[in-house]
Every structure is written in structure tokens, then in C-alpha cells.
Amino acid sequence: MLDKIKELIGDVQAFTASTQNEVEAFRIKYLGSKGLLKELFAEFKNVTPDARKEFGQSLNSLKKAAEDKVAKLTDALENTTSKHSFYGDLTRPSEPIELGSRHPISLVKNKIIDVFNRIGFTVSEGPEIEDDWHNFTALNLPEYHPARDMQDTFFIEQNPDILLRTHTSSVQVRYMEEHTPPIRTISPGRVFRNEDISARAHCIFHQVEGLYIDTDVSFADLKQTLLYFTKEMFGKSKIRLRPSYFPFTEPSAEVDIYWGLETETDYKITKGTGWLEIMGCGMVDPNVLKNANIDPTKYSGYAFGMGIERIAMLLYQIPDIRMFYENDKRFLEQFKSVI
Structure with missing residues (x-):
């Protein structure tokens, strides 16, 4: 079980997203009411007493890693969206500038x-x-x-x-x-x-x-x-x-x-x-x-x-x-x- 948690921590750290929808899906997968962390915390009662301390620490590490990843990706995507709306798509061809005329x-x-x-x-x-x-x-x-x-x-x-x-x-x-x-x-x-x-x-x-x-x-x-x-x-x-x-x-x-x-x-x-x-x-x-x-x-x-x-x-x-x-x-x- 500890090996599975360490593997999940690695997956969380390696995860990237380009849209808010992907971040939301990731959050639900790990932190949702029916997510992986919910299931793993439910397994805590079945862990032997001598392994509970390490198991609990690993779960907390996974939860923190997932929360940090969601916050980081959300912040990055919001900044990107804000800049895009301000400057527009810089790769698009510019609109033709209407020339004025002298009086x-x-x-x-x-x-x-x-x-x-x-x-x-x-x-x-x-x-x-x-x-x-x-x-x-x-x-x-x-x-x-x-x-x-x-x-x-x-x-x-x-x-x-x-x-x-x-x-x-x-x-x-x-x-x-x-x-x-x-x-x-x-x-x-x-x-x-x-x-x-x-x-x-x-x-x-x-x-x-x-x-x-x-x-x-x-x-x-x-x-x-x-x-x-x-x-x-x-x-x-x-x-x-x-x-x-x-x-x-x-x-x-x-x-x-x-x-x-x-x-x-x-x-x-x-x-x-x-x-x-x-x-x-x-x-x-x-x-x-x-x-x-x-x-x-x-x-x-x-x-x-x-x-x-x-x-x-x-x-x-x-x-x-x-x-x-x-x-x-x-x-x-x-x-x-x-x-």
C-alpha cells in the first residue's frame, strides 16, 4: 500500500494541464468526495498499528502534493488567460489600420x-x-x-x-x-x-x-x-x-x-x-x-x-x-x- 501511495505522489508531481477542465478533473480524481484520497483514508483502519505512522505521513504527503499541484496549475492558467485577454492572440494577423486623410x-x-x-x-x-x-x-x-x-x-x-x-x-x-x-x-x-x-x-x-x-x-x-x-x-x-x-x-x-x-x-x-x-x-x-x-x-x-x-x-x-x-x-x- 505504501508503494502505491509513493507511486501516486510521483504521478501528482509529474502532472501538467493546459486547461482549467483538466485541473478540475485532476482535483476530483484525488481530492473529490469519491476520490483516491478518500479511499486511501478509508483503508487506514485496516493498517497494522506499527505501520500506521508511516502510512499516515505518506497519505498527508499525497494530499499536500495534490492540493499544491491544483493551486499552482490554477494560478498559472488564470494568469495566462488574463494576459491573453489583455494583449489578445499575438500570433494572429493584425487588423488593417484604417488610414486617415489630410484636410x-x-x-x-x-x-x-x-x-x-x-x-x-x-x-x-x-x-x-x-x-x-x-x-x-x-x-x-x-x-x-x-x-x-x-x-x-x-x-x-x-x-x-x-x-x-x-x-x-x-x-x-x-x-x-x-x-x-x-x-x-x-x-x-x-x-x-x-x-x-x-x-x-x-x-x-x-x-x-x-x-x-x-x-x-x-x-x-x-x-x-x-x-x-x-x-x-x-x-x-x-x-x-x-x-x-x-x-x-x-x-x-x-x-x-x-x-x-x-x-x-x-x-x-x-x-x-x-x-x-x-x-x-x-x-x-x-x-x-x-x-x-x-x-x-x-x-x-x-x-x-x-x-x-x-x-x-x-x-x-x-x-x-x-x-x-x-x-x-x-x-x-x-x-x-x-x-
């Missing part, structure tokens, strides 16, 4: 930046909450200037000196104050105007404005830069400049590109003329240079500015500016394949 405004902004980077323009940024000096006065728009009415402004807490910038020209003023010519920079950013929201206008939109200041800068340099931009951005090589007015440039012009009249859409977006207005530009007014502590007798420069939404609407044929701000996934997913 069309970001796509166009990055493309504009890339075009001007190739000819030496750096990128400058500034605060969206501005003061009157940088947004208006330094740009040749003193208080009560009638041109201020062209830009309905959001003021901060009724403070007439603090406002949401109406253009990124304010960044150019800050850049001129901090740098000496030659200056060649573009200023992309979000701007705000108190306008009614419609399919063609919004109170929040984005601009990119460019500035070049050096000695002997002429209007011909401006025209050549704009022609390069339209070729790179739109693939169009025909532009025209119409006289216009901006307080911070003199002379000033509106820039049109010849879009063509090849399709019905061309007729629609150009109103049958084939021409599209894309930006404003001009030579920097000497007063603006003076306000930024740049000598206008030594330096001259040109500036230009365009709305990113307008460019994006032309490139992607988007009919409503409000679509840029509605966060509709069906709209944004169309730009997944656009680099």
Missing part, C-alpha cells in the same frame, strides 16, 4: 508653402489675437481710416485695441520689426472677420501672405514670382494684373489666371470669361516700411495674399466653403489618396 486646407497650404520654399521663402507665424498696431495702424490703416470698414472685426472684451486678426499681414509687420532686409517670407494662418456665413464666405478662413523686401525690388519681380506660382500651383501660364486698392501696397493689383473654357464647369466657375481671380498683390507702401523701422529710400518690396479656401475650392471643385468646417467624414475621406 484639404492642410493639403493646399502645404503645397503653397512647398512652391514658395523652392525660391527661398521662409515660413513665419504670429498670434491670432492681435493688437491694433500690428493689424491696422502699422499697415497704413490709422484710426478712422475708411478702409477699416472693409474688414469687419471681432474685438476682444470690448477692447478697441485687442482683436482677432483680420489678415496675416500682421505677421509680416512683426517679422519686419524683428528682421533686417533682405526679407523673403510667407505667412500662412487662420484669420477672422465678422461676416455672414454662406456658400462663398465664412467668418473663419485661412490666408497665405507673402513678403519680399530688398534693394531694387520692382513690380516686374512681383509679376515673375506670381507667374511662377500659378504655373506650379495650377499648371496655368497665363495671368493678368488689374489695378486695385490696398492700404498697405502702392501700386496694388488683383491677380487673375486664365482658367480656360474647355468644360461646362469652366464656364460655370469663370462666369463665361475664362478668367479667375486668385489673389491681391502690390508694392509695399513706404509708410509701412517706415512703421517697421525699414528705410524706404534704401529698400523696396512687394507683398501678395490669397485665401487658402478659395484655392482649394478651385483645385478640388468644392462648391461650398462651409464643407471645410462641417467635419463630415464622407467629405474628408475623398482626400485619402491625395498626397
Whole structure:
């Protein structure tokens, strides 16, 4: 009988299990109400007195070995199950990661930046909450200037000196104050105007404005830069400049590109003329240079500015500016394949 108990102890120590069901079957076999230990303890009364001590010790050793084995296997399997549920099956093929898409405004902004980077323009940024000096006065728009009415402004807490910038020209003023010519920079950013929201206008939109200041800068340099931009951005090589007015440039012009009249859409977006207005530009007014502590007798420069939404609407044929701000996934997913 002692030999049988020792053999059972060896079996218990050698037992392994990969599932909770196997452990439970093992427990029932040895420790259950009808298990082997129950039967062996029942045989204890038939053991001779001189062998009872050794027999009892062997039974206790078997019982302890069985209990320890059940506890050890149960703990190991529970930890394995817990880790599996947390990490999942690491051998399974992973789920395909759904690719996001860039916003069309970001796509166009990055493309504009890339075009001007190739000819030496750096990128400058500034605060969206501005003061009157940088947004208006330094740009040749003193208080009560009638041109201020062209830009309905959001003021901060009724403070007439603090406002949401109406253009990124304010960044150019800050850049001129901090740098000496030659200056060649573009200023992309979000701007705000108190306008009614419609399919063609919004109170929040984005601009990119460019500035070049050096000695002997002429209007011909401006025209050549704009022609390069339209070729790179739109693939169009025909532009025209119409006289216009901006307080911070003199002379000033509106820039049109010849879009063509090849399709019905061309007729629609150009109103049958084939021409599209894309930006404003001009030579920097000497007063603006003076306000930024740049000598206008030594330096001259040109500036230009365009709305990113307008460019994006032309490139992607988007009919409503409000679509840029509605966060509709069906709209944004169309730009997944656009680099």
C-alpha cells in the first residue's frame, strides 16, 4: 500500500494541464468526495498499528502534493488567460489600420508653402489675437481710416485695441520689426472677420501672405514670382494684373489666371470669361516700411495674399466653403489618396 501511495505522489508531481477542465478533473480524481484520497483514508483502519505512522505521513504527503499541484496549475492558467485577454492572440494577423486623410486646407497650404520654399521663402507665424498696431495702424490703416470698414472685426472684451486678426499681414509687420532686409517670407494662418456665413464666405478662413523686401525690388519681380506660382500651383501660364486698392501696397493689383473654357464647369466657375481671380498683390507702401523701422529710400518690396479656401475650392471643385468646417467624414475621406 505504501508503494502505491509513493507511486501516486510521483504521478501528482509529474502532472501538467493546459486547461482549467483538466485541473478540475485532476482535483476530483484525488481530492473529490469519491476520490483516491478518500479511499486511501478509508483503508487506514485496516493498517497494522506499527505501520500506521508511516502510512499516515505518506497519505498527508499525497494530499499536500495534490492540493499544491491544483493551486499552482490554477494560478498559472488564470494568469495566462488574463494576459491573453489583455494583449489578445499575438500570433494572429493584425487588423488593417484604417488610414486617415489630410484636410484639404492642410493639403493646399502645404503645397503653397512647398512652391514658395523652392525660391527661398521662409515660413513665419504670429498670434491670432492681435493688437491694433500690428493689424491696422502699422499697415497704413490709422484710426478712422475708411478702409477699416472693409474688414469687419471681432474685438476682444470690448477692447478697441485687442482683436482677432483680420489678415496675416500682421505677421509680416512683426517679422519686419524683428528682421533686417533682405526679407523673403510667407505667412500662412487662420484669420477672422465678422461676416455672414454662406456658400462663398465664412467668418473663419485661412490666408497665405507673402513678403519680399530688398534693394531694387520692382513690380516686374512681383509679376515673375506670381507667374511662377500659378504655373506650379495650377499648371496655368497665363495671368493678368488689374489695378486695385490696398492700404498697405502702392501700386496694388488683383491677380487673375486664365482658367480656360474647355468644360461646362469652366464656364460655370469663370462666369463665361475664362478668367479667375486668385489673389491681391502690390508694392509695399513706404509708410509701412517706415512703421517697421525699414528705410524706404534704401529698400523696396512687394507683398501678395490669397485665401487658402478659395484655392482649394478651385483645385478640388468644392462648391461650398462651409464643407471645410462641417467635419463630415464622407467629405474628408475623398482626400485619402491625395498626397
